[in-house]
Amino acid sequence: MKSNESSEDYLETILILSEKLPVVRSVDIASELGFKKSSVSVAMKNLREKEQINVTKEGYIYLTDEGKKIAEMIYERHKFLTKWLVALGVDEEIASEDACRIEHVISKESFAALKENVKNCSNHSM
C-alpha cells in the first residue's frame, strides 16, 4: 500500500514512457532516469513483488491497476504543480524539478486545497 518516493518515481516514469514509446523496458527507464540498468532491475523486481507492475517474458513492463493509480496520481501532481509554479513566475525547468520533489511529499488534503484555491483565484493564467 504505502509506496515510497523512489517507487513513485519509477511508476511515474513508466507511465510517462508508455505515452511516448510503444513498449517500456528496463533499459528505457534507466536512460530516462539516468540510473544504471542494475538499479532498475532491482527496482522492477520490487515493483513486481508489490504487484504494481507486470513484466512480460520479452521484458515489457506494464502498470497494474494499483501501479497505474499511483503513477497517475503522482503524474497529475507533477503536471499541476509545474503549471502552478510557472504561473507564479518560476522558470519552467526549476518548476519541474520542484514539482518532482513536492509531488511525493504533499498530502492529499493540501494538494486538494491548492487545486481548489487556484481554481477560484483571481490571479488567473491557469
Added chain:
Amino acid sequence: MKSNESSEDYLETILILSEKLPVVRSVDIASELGFKKSSVSVAMKNLREKEQINVTKEGYIYLTDEGKKIAEMIYERHKFLTKWLVALGVDEEIASEDACRIEHVISKESFAALKENVKNCSNHSM
C-alpha cells in the same frame, strides 16, 4: 555547503529548542524528534564536523553562523508554508507536517515566487 534533509531538520530543531530552553543538549533534541540519543549523538558529530554547530564541554549545543543561516531559512519556510496551507483551508496539523517535508525540497526560486504571490494576492487572510 550542501546540507541534506536530515541535517536541516536537526539544525531547525536546535533553533526551535534554543528559543524555548535556556540551553540545548543532545537529549533535548532526541526527545523533540523522537529519536534515540545514540542517533542524535552521531548526527551532532556530523554537524560538528561540518562546522554547523559548536558543542561546549558541558554538552550544550550552539549553532554556528553557517548553521544558523540554514536553520533560519528552513524555519522561516516552515512557518510560512504552514501559514499558507492553513490559509488555503488545510488542517493545522496536516499543514505543519506538509510544511515539514516541503521546506526541505522547494527551491529558493519557487519559495520566493510563492511568497511574492501571497503578498500580492487578493485572497488575503495572510
Added chain:
DNA sequence: TTTTTAAGTTAGTTTATTCTAACTTTACTT
C-alpha cells in the same frame, strides 16, 4: 555459424540514517 552487442540479472559495495546494546562519565542521593 561464429562473433558481437544489447538487455537483464545477481552478488557484493557504498552511503545515509536510523536502531539496539553496552560502555563511560558525571552528578545526585542516601
Added chain:
DNA sequence: AAGTAAAGTTAGAATAAACTAACTTAAAAA
C-alpha cells in the same frame, strides 16, 4: 562513600537506494 540515574559515546545491525563488476541470454551482424 557507595549506588543509582542521566547524558553521552561507541560498535555493530538494519534498511533503502544507488553503485560496479561479472555473468547469462537472446538477437543482430559479420
